[in-house]
Amino acid sequence: MNPSEIEKQVNKVLQSRTFASKAQLRRLLEILHRNIESQDNLNPSAVIQELWPDEVRTKRSADVATEMNRLRRALEDYYESEGGSDEVVVFLPNRAAAAANGPQEKRWIAAQTRNGREAAEENPPAPAKRKANRPGRVAWLSVAAVLLVGALVGAGYFGFREIGRQGEPRSARIEGTSLVILNAEGKEKWRKSFPEGFGPESYYEHGLAQRIWFADLDGKGHVSVLFSYLPAASTQQHSSTLICYSDRGKEQWRWTPGRPLPETAEYPMPYKTHALGVLKATAERGARIAVASDIDPWWGGPSQVALLDTNGKLLSDYWHSGGFGDMVVTDLDGDGKEEIIATGVAHGYDYRATLVVLDPDRVTGASKEVVPEFQIHGMGDAQEKVRLLFPRSDLNRMAFDHNVAVQPVAEDGNLRVTIDECLAPVGCPIEYEFNRNFELIAVHPGNDEFRAAHDRLYESGKAEHHLSEEEQSAFLKVRCLKGCATEFVPVEEKYDPVASFERGWTTQKNPEGVWSYGYSRGLSEPITLYDKTMRNGINGQNAQFWVSSAVNERTSPAAEFNNGPAYNDGNVDLLKDEFVLVVGIHGQYSDLIFTAPGSGEYSIAGNFRGAQYAVGTVVGVIANGTAVFRSRVTSVEQVVPFRMTQQLQPGEKVVFAAGPGEGTQNTGVSATITRSCAATDKPRSTATWEISCTGVTLGSRKGS
Numbered sequence: 001m002n003p004s005e006i007e008k009q010v011n012k013v014l015q016s017r018t019f020a021s022k023a024q025l026r027r028l029l030e031i032l033h034r035n036i037e038s039q040d041n042l043n044p045s046a047v048i049q050e051l052w053p054d055e056v057r058t059k060r061s062a063d064v065a066t067e068m069n070r071l072r073r074a075l076e077d078y079y080e081s082e083g084g085s086d087e088v089v090v091f092l093p094n095r096a097a098a099a100a101n102g103p104q105e106k107r108w109i110a111a112q113t114r115n116g117r118e119a120a121e122e123n124p125p126a127p128a129k130r131k132a133n134r135p136g137r138v139a140w141l142s143v144a145a146v147l148l149v150g151a152l153v154g155a156g157y158f159g160f161r162e163i164g165r166q167g168e169p170r171s172a173r174i175e176g177t178s179l180v181i182l183n184a185e186g187k188e189k190w191r192k193s194f195p196e197g198f199g200p201e202s203y204y205e206h207g208l209a210q211r212i213w214f215a216d217l218d219g220k221g222h223v224s225v226l227f228s229y230l231p232a233a234s235t236q237q238h239s240s241t242l243i244c245y246s247d248r249g250k251e252q253w254r255w256t257p258g259r260p261l262p263e264t265a266e267y268p269m270p271y272k273t274h275a276l277g278v279l280k281a282t283a284e285r286g287a288r289i290a291v292a293s294d295i296d297p298w299w300g301g302p303s304q305v306a307l308l309d310t311n312g313k314l315l316s317d318y319w320h321s322g323g324f325g326d327m328v329v330t331d332l333d334g335d336g337k338e339e340i341i342a343t344g345v346a347h348g349y350d351y352r353a354t355l356v357v358l359d360p361d362r363v364t365g366a367s368k369e370v371v372p373e374f375q376i377h378g379m380g381d382a383q384e385k386v387r388l389l390f391p392r393s394d395l396n397r398m399a400f401d402h403n404v405a406v407q408p409v410a411e412d413g414n415l416r417v418t419i420d421e422c423l424a425p426v427g428c429p430i431e432y433e434f435n436r437n438f439e440l441i442a443v444h445p446g447n448d449e450f451r452a453a454h455d456r457l458y459e460s461g462k463a464e465h466h467l468s469e470e471e472q473s474a475f476l477k478v479r480c481l482k483g484c485a486t487e488f489v490p491v492e493e494k495y496d497p498v499a500s501f502e503r504g505w506t507t508q509k510n511p512e513g514v515w516s517y518g519y520s521r522g523l524s525e526p527i528t529l530y531d532k533t534m535r536n537g538i539n540g541q542n543a544q545f546w547v548s549s550a551v552n553e554r555t556s557p558a559a560e561f562n563n564g565p566a567y568n569d570g571n572v573d574l575l576k577d578e579f580v581l582v583v584g585i586h587g588q589y590s591d592l593i594f595t596a597p598g599s600g601e602y603s604i605a606g607n608f609r610g611a612q613y614a615v616g617t618v619v620g621v622i623a624n625g626t627a628v629f630r631s632r633v634t635s636v637e638q639v640v641p642f643r644m645t646q647q648l649q650p651g652e653k654v655v656f657a658a659g660p661g662e663g664t665q666n667t668g669v670s671a672t673i674t675r676s677c678a679a680t681d682k683p684r685s686t687a688t689w690e691i692s693c694t695g696v697t698l699g700s701r702k703g704s
Helices: 004-012 023-033 044-052 060-082 394-399 449-457 469-474 497-507
Strands: 090-091 110-114 171-177 178-181 188-193 212-215 226-230 240-245 249-254 271-279 288-295 303-308 314-320 323-330 339-346 350-356 387-389 403-413 414-423 426-434 440-445 479-482 492-495 515-520 533-534 542-545 556-564 578-580 591-594 600-608 617-623 626-633 639-648 653-660 666-676
Touching: 004 023, 004 188, 004 271, 023 044, 023 060, 060 090, 060 403, 060 426, 090 556, 110 578, 178 226, 226 271, 271 339, 288 323, 288 339, 288 497, 303 323, 314 339, 323 403, 323 533, 350 414, 350 591, 394 414, 394 449, 414 449, 426 449, 440 449, 440 469, 497 515, 497 542, 497 578, 556 591, 578 591, 578 653, 591 666, 600 626, 600 653, 617 639, 617 666, 653 666
Parallel strands: 271 323
Antiparallel strands: 090 110, 171 178, 178 188, 212 226, 226 240, 240 249, 271 288, 288 303, 303 314, 323 339, 339 350, 339 403, 350 387, 387 479, 403 414, 414 426, 426 440, 492 666, 515 591, 533 542, 542 556, 556 578, 578 666, 591 653, 600 639, 600 666, 617 626, 617 653
């Protein structure tokens, strides 16, 4: 496809009614399209720099993920309405989904013709977040008696992508009453006829994205097709059926979710599959299939997480009294063993959003409920690894019957999950992030919807007020029913030198909070703090320096902060808002010093980076006088990562140092230090949504 065709389509989308009031999403689409031919160089930091140039220090990768999901939904809304007849389809591949037989999706944006011919990407559109529905405050027995009925799915373009060999099944679409399976070239491999049609519409509202999966189940390189089929709406209630086809279209087996329960015998309802994941084969056992289904409607509950072998035989199942809508399979804690993570609503606990982690070898029993009417009997006790309940905001309690956890995403050892506080329309997302030990490390709004909705709710009357820090801090109270040593999930405080540099530089304070800057004669040598600030135009007009009045030679040694956009003059190469250690011309080391404010185990992660052409420096991390990390930076843009934990007492120090090597001096350093709040602490969420163990703001951000 000619790039001009893609550009023409993007411009058409940007000028559409769907995007008329979505300035932020238009900007994001423009950024993605501008980089469509160089997507390997695109990363969350680059997107943040363009999308939020004035908020670089407060925005995170999770914010980018949220906006990508919003843009993905907006594009799907466009193609379901005014763009329904457009020949070119622009879409965002799901970068969070792992491919069954290939690398994880790397592309940010793609386009293809509606007939399947690919442009910048070989895969059809990825799924958007499934909409949540709202139950009343009644037991799931009564709620489940309400059947959602939709219209038939019309013939059209629906698809899901997976990476496979050139001739293997790779994507699918629905044509009338037929399921059509395509290869990597978009050519039809085979089709299956379903005379009863597909539906109801609510089940296939996002096409086949969440209803078909491609995986090498037998480990022999043959891609099987797993399709969750539900016939069109009729007077007879139907459960969905999971059908497994071989790569050549031969039906291998069928499986139907659910089973009779005494608690629902009076109101038998169909079960529908909403998510599926394939657990990799291990030395002890073959591949297994995890299937999440629940009674219709999905929020009615109960839910089943079933474990099948590759022949469709039920091995075991776990039952939850609430509703599960999303599920992922991932190795979150890095132990080489995958976990099953499901999200949804816990009815027996005040209709709170919930997250459950299961060990694939212990997918049994039923969740324990404190409200008797929600308890499932005769299954035995469940053995969840983790079971969390998320707080409901006052906005959610006043306007809706529940909140809901959606879109669990595992990345870089951390887990992100979105809690939708508004249900009509779905939105007001609050983003949570946990580390691999399920310690809470970040909570913040996914966008401006929650604050705006909160202020509208209280815009008049005696209760009129803006969102307070007390209300923000309430989001930190994530209750842990299983998997924690305490009632609530442990909270971590985070320290970032970039966040506090400008305040200290402006007020000429060194140290500033837990951070200080100085120079020394070598790793583990005594450090003398810098005593003078300057901005002299070296390395650009935005470069701010701490130097020493005693040894300064051509602005070295120094601690430097590029307080502005990226800068490259052919000598230095500075990232936007990058902290840099400038090695002294006469051999001094430049040091960034962290002083522990309290006792505990501190997690330290970051990297050194070549920020100058022909750079050549030695770098290290020193804890309590002992070097715990050593390396070298020998080229511009080279990144040298580090990660460690250190037990520190109040006043003990961690030093990030750069010293002379065999080249130029400028060496960037990015460092994030976290520690778990003590049991005696009272964690708070500050005005900038930072987590503070003591209630004291950790560092001043730009503009605050």
